[in-house]
Amino acid sequence: MNRQVIEHCRSCGSHDLEWQRDFGWLTGAWRYLRCRQCGDFIRLHVPGWTLLLYVCAAVAAVASWWWVWG
Numbered sequence: 001m002n003r004q005v006i007e008h009c010r011s012c013g014s015h016d017l018e019w020q021r022d023f024g025w026l027t028g029a030w031r032y033l034r035c036r037q038c039g040d041f042i043r044l045h046v047p048g049w050t051l052l053l054y055v056c057a058a059v060a061a062v063a064s065w066w067w068v069w070g
Helices: 048-069
Strands: 017-021 033-037 041-045
Touching: none
Parallel strands: none
Antiparallel strands: 017 033, 033 041
C-alpha cells in the first residue's frame, strides 16, 4: 500500500514511514504506520467496514446470549 505520508516519527524524527498490515485472523484489515529507521509504531488505521463488522458480531453475541439465558 503506497501512500504519501506527511507525518514523522516522534522517537527519531524520521519521515521514512511505511504502512504495514496486520496478519492476524481477525485483524487482517488493520494497517500500522511504522517508522523504518527505529521501528516504532506511529498510528493505527482500521477501515470503517471492519469496525462495523465487529459491532455486528458483538450485537449478535449479546442477542444470542439474551435469547438463550434471558
